[in-house]
Structures are given as C-alpha cells and as structure tokens.
Amino acid sequence: MKIVVAGTGFVGLPHAAVCSEYGHEVYAYDIDTKRIAAYKTAKREEIEKYVNEPGLASIIQENINRSLHFIDDLEPVIEGVDAFFLCLPTPPNRDGSSNLSYYFDAVNHLAKLLAKRADQRRVVIINKSTVPVGTGRQLEEVLKSHNVPNVGIASNPEFLPEGNAVEKSRHPDRVVVGADTEEDFRILRRIYSQFINHVRIAFIETTPETAESIKYVANTLLLTYISFWNGVGGRLAESVSNVRMEDLKRGVTADTRISKWGSFVSNGAGGSCFGKDIQSLIYQLKSRNQSTDLLESVYEINEYQKTYLIDRAAAEAGVKFNNKVVALLGLAFKQRTNDMRDASALKVVESLLGRGVKEIRAYDPMAEEEAKRFFNPEHNHLFERISYHPSAKAALEGSDMLFISTDWEEFRGLSSTIESTVPAPYLIIDGRRMIPDYNELVERGYSYLAVGSPYLNK
Ligand SMILES: NC(=O)C1=CN([C@@H]2O[C@H](COP(=O)(O)OP(=O)(O)OC[C@H]3O[C@@H](n4cnc5c(N)ncnc54)[C@H](O)[C@@H]3O)[C@@H](O)[C@H]2O)C=CC1
Numbered sequence: 001m002k003i004v005v006a007g008t009g010f011v012g013l014p015h016a017a018v019c020s021e022y023g024h025e026v027y028a029y030d031i032d033t034k035r036i037a038a039y040k041t042a043k044r045e046e047i048e049k050y051v052n053e054p055g056l057a058s059i060i061q062e063n064i065n066r067s068l069h070f071i072d073d074l075e076p077v078i079e080g081v082d083a084f085f086l087c088l089p090t091p092p093n094r095d096g097s098s099n100l101s102y103y104f105d106a107v108n109h110l111a112k113l114l115a116k117r118a119d120q121r122r123v124v125i126i127n128k129s130t131v132p133v134g135t136g137r138q139l140e141e142v143l144k145s146h147n148v149p150n151v152g153i154a155s156n157p158e159f160l161p162e163g164n165a166v167e168k169s170r171h172p173d174r175v176v177v178g179a180d181t182e183e184d185f186r187i188l189r190r191i192y193s194q195f196i197n198h199v200r201i202a203f204i205e206t207t208p209e210t211a212e213s214i215k216y217v218a219n220t221l222l223l224t225y226i227s228f229w230n231g232v233g234g235r236l237a238e239s240v241s242n243v244r245m246e247d248l249k250r251g252v253t254a255d256t257r258i259s260k261w262g263s264f265v266s267n268g269a270g271g272s273c274f275g276k277d278i279q280s281l282i283y284q285l286k287s288r289n290q291s292t293d294l295l296e297s298v299y300e301i302n303e304y305q306k307t308y309l310i311d312r313a314a315a316e317a318g319v320k321f322n323n324k325v326v327a328l329l330g331l332a333f334k335q336r337t338n339d340m341r342d343a344s345a346l347k348v349v350e351s352l353l354g355r356g357v358k359e360i361r362a363y364d365p366m367a368e369e370e371a372k373r374f375f376n377p378e379h380n381h382l383f384e385r386i387s388y389h390p391s392a393k394a395a396l397e398g399s400d401m402l403f404i405s406t407d408w409e410e411f412r413g414l415s416s417t418i419e420s421t422v423p424a425p426y427l428i429i430d431g432r433r434m435i436p437d438y439n440e441l442v443e444r445g446y447s448y449l450a451v452g453s454p455y456l457n458k
C-alpha cells in the first residue's frame with residue numbers, strides 16, 4: 001500500500017516507521033522542514049532531538065529511502081496514494097475545547113491536492129489524532145466541498161504511551177477502525193493485515209463516531225483510575241496511621257477485575273494528552289447538555305495533586321519555604337522521556353518560586369534541555385533561581401530539602417546518596433514513593449512526607 005503519514009511527532013513518526021517495516025511504501029510528511037531535514041540524515045541524535053523513543057532510530061535507519069521516505073512537500077507523491085494518516089496536533093483552547101486549526105489547515109491543503117489528482121483510485125483519510133467526536137464527519141464535509149472524488153474517511157485512534165511507542169505500534173492491545181464502507185474497511189485491513197485474526201490483538205471495526213469516542217473514554221478512564229488512587233486510597237493512607245500504602249494497593253489490585261495500572265499514587269499525572277483530552281470531553285458533553293460532575297472531579301483532583309504536597313509540607317511539617325534551597329529530582333512528566341508537557345514539575349516549580357524559594361537545584365536524566373525551554377528566564381526572571389546539575393547527588397548538595405517529582409528508576413535507591421550528601425535533620429518530599437526504606441531514614445533523623453504516607457519524623 002502507498003501510505004502518507006501527515007505529522008511526524010510522537011505519534012506519526014513511530015507509526016510511519018512501523019508501517020514501513022511491514023513493507024508498505026510510506027511517505028512521512030511534515031510542514032516543519034527542519035524536522036524533516038533532521039530525519040533525512042537518519043542520524044540517531046538528529047532523530048532523537050524530535051522524537052526520542054527506544055528502537056525508533058534503528059527502524060528509520062533500516063528502511064529510509066527504501067520503504068520509508070521523508071517529505072516536506074505532498075504534491076510530488078499524491079498520485080496513487082491508498083491512505084493518508086493524520087497525526088496532527090490537537091491542543092486545548094482556553095475553554096477546554098480542542099484547537100483543530102492545525103488539523104483543518106492540513107485537511108484543506110490535502111483536499112485541494114486530492115481534487116486535482118489524475119489517478120482516481122479509492123483513497124481513505126484516516127484520523128490518528130485525538131479529535132472530538134464528530135470530527136470525521138466534518139472532514140467528510142471539507143472533502144466534499146473540494147469535490148474530492150472517490151474518497152472515504154476513517155478513524156483509527158492511537159493508544160500508545162510515550163516511551164513505549166515502537167513496542168506498542170508493533171504489538172498494540174487493540175486496533176480500532178471506524179469507517180463507513182466495506183471498501184474503506186478493506187483498505188484498513190490490508191494496512192494492518194498482520195493484526196487481523198491475531199490471538200492477542202483485538203481488531204475492532206465500528207463507526208467513525210464510536211472509534212473517536214473509544215479514545216476519549218479510554219484516556220479519561222485511565223485518568224480516573226489515577227485520580228481515584230490519589231484522591232481515595234492515597235488520602236486514607238495519608239490520614240490514618242498504620243495503613244500501609246503498598247499493602248493497600250496489593251490487596252485491592254489482587255482482584256483480577258481491578259487494574260494495577262493507575263494505582264501508583266503520584267503528585268499528579270502529566271503528559272500531553274490526559275489533561276487536554278478530559279477537558280475536551282467535558283466540553284463535548286457540556287455542549288450536548290450532559291452532566292460532567294465526575295469528569296470535573298477527576299480533572300480537579302489531578303490538578304490539585306500536582307502541588308498538594310507543598311501545601312502539606314507547610315500545614316503538616318510547618319515548613320517555611322522562603323529563602324530555602326530545594327533539590328528537585330525529576331522534571332519530565334514520567335520516567336524514560338524528556339517530555340515535559342503538562343509535567344507536574346512545572347506546577348511544583350511555580351509553587352516553590354511563588355513561596356519565595358531561593359534556589360531550585362534540579363536534576364533529570366533526560367529533560368534538562370526541555371526544562372530550559374520551559375523555564376526561560378527571559379519570560380520570568382524568577383527562573384534564574386533554577387540551577388541544573390549532572391546527578392542526583394550534585395543536586396542534593398547544599399539543599400535544605402528534597403522534592404521528588406518523577407519516577408525515574410535511578411531515584412529508587414536514593415537513601416544512601418541522601419545520607420552521604422545532606423545530614424539530618426532534612427525533609428524529603430516524595431511525590432512518587434521512590435524511597436522504600438523511608439522508615440530507616442526517619443529513624444536516623446530525616447523527615448519524610450510522601451503521597452500515600454502521613455508526615456513522618458522522629
Ligand atoms: N503523544 C502521544 O503519546 C499521543 C498523542 N495522541 C494524539 O495524536 C495527535 C498528535 O500528537 P503528537 O504526535 O504527540 O503531536 P506532536 O506535536 O509531537 O507532532 C505533531 C506534528 O504535526 C506537524 N504538523 C502540524 N501541522 C501540520 C500540517 N499542516 N501538515 C503536516 N504536519 C503538520 C508538527 O510539525 C509536528 O511535527 C494529537 O491529537 C494527540 O492527542 C494520541 C496518542 C498518544
């Protein structure tokens with residue numbers, strides 16, 4: 001099949017690469033010419049400047065200029081295309097609705113080109129972007145208004161988590177395809193032929209509107225799990241002495257009906273999608289006069305969770321942040337990524353600086369460069385108070401307290417580094433429960449304040 005993937009970010013690039021592995025003729029297209037130039041070099045470091053996913057650079061190196069091509073102009077490849085995948089940004093507007101301007105800019109450009117093509121074989125335009133329910137129908141209208149012949153629309157939402165994009169593109173839990181005609185389903189079946197009749201991968205064919213809904217319901221349910229654990233299980237363990245968080249989690253999730261995923265209490269879920277998708281679904285339901293109380297609570301619990309440990313430190317431990325030096329471990333929204341979009345660390349930094357902290361000594365194994373973009377002192381002079389360090393130990397040096405914001409594996413065995421770098425009394429604020437032997441640290445004079453634990457000191 002001849003496939004064009006429009007938008008080569010976190011979703012589009014892995015999708016294009018994996019489709020090329022399966023022998024399709026793939027053109028990965030982006031309006032960002034610098035990005036395309038970087039991918040064309042096939043150099044790992046150039047590719048990873050844009051999308052840093054394990055295994056991705058190797059697939060590109062193997063298939064580039066054979067089954068995988070990078071383009072910043074659609075016109076030369078438009079003839080003979082069977083399918084266009086749209087992997088375009090759909091960021092939130094201020095009111096929570098989805099900003100579809102990137103999406104419709106691309107669609108209008110594509111429709112004009114498709115209307116002029118000589119080869120009029122069936123072509124399907126497939127949404128991989130997360131778009132409000134009913135956007136596929138609007139896409140259909142745009143195509144009609146440009147008189148594009150022999151074209152179908154489909155929805156094929158993406159479910160991959162960042163950091164696992166290649167693995168989840170090769171082995172998804174399910175492939176959801178929403179389309180209107182048998183002809184279009186057939187094209188999608190040929191593209192995903194390796195997943196048809198697979199023993200472990202559900203291949204679900206449905207309407208475009210159902211496919212669009214599946215994506216929103218899945219993402220908001222995942223965030224609901226997290227808010228449930230943070231707002232219910234975590235709160236119990238924080239407020240009743242002798243409730244052990246890890247045992248509580250095990251005892252509840254041993255029930256095979258209950259997900260383990262989501263039970264990792266944290267200082268909030270971040271990332272480019274959970275927050276934006278729940279806000280968009282709230283907006284969509286409200287505009288249909290539906291109640292959104294549950295979703296609004298889920299969203300609010302998650303937003304509050306990002307800084308509530310700072311409130312707890314002030315209320316329970318009597319901490320005065322003014323003029324203090326805080327070591328901040330973890331900036332990315334989760335481990336194994338440099339992505340800081342909607343990361344809890346953004347809110348933590350804002351809150352600490354707002355409380356007069358003198359210096360934030362930050363360390364993240366991957367996200368330092370990203371952090372420097374977010375915390376640009378030209379935008380806010382207070383960001384001059386952030387210094388970056390090459391290791392957890394270096395960040396801890398000279399600090400008055402520690403805040404752990406990301407669940408990087410290397411932070412798990414941190415107690416000996418803490419003990420050898422910062423003497424007790426010293427406060428550890430743990431947003432990820434990364435210090436399993438916290439009781440021993442408390443015995444030795446450290447204070448410990450974590451999600452899922454009461455404030456502990458000797
Ligand atoms: N990031 C993730 O893990 C997931 C994202 N999604 C959804 O997928 C969509 C894309 O997200 P990401 O890949 O994260 O975005 P991204 O921001 O990483 O990449 C989007 C790409 O589209 C390009 N672009 C913008 N306008 C264009 C145009 N007119 N023509 C061609 N290219 C254009 C941009 O230059 C950029 O390279 C969003 O709707 C998102 O909600 C869905 C599942 C997972």
Ligand SMILES: O=C(O)[C@H]1O[C@H](OP(=O)(O)OP(=O)(O)OC[C@H]2O[C@@H](n3ccc(=O)[nH]c3=O)[C@H](O)[C@@H]2O)[C@H](O)[C@@H](O)[C@@H]1O
Nearest residue numbers: 158159160161162261262263264266269270271273333334
């Ligand atoms: O639509 C999307 O963009 C994607 O959003 C999430 O993927 P992602 O944002 O990459 O990351 P997750 O691994 O889901 O983590 C999201 C946030 O929740 C946090 N989390 C996760 C699990 C948990 O138990 N507790 C918890 O706080 C993570 O640390 C992170 O901050 C979904 O997991 C994907 O299925 C979906 O495709």
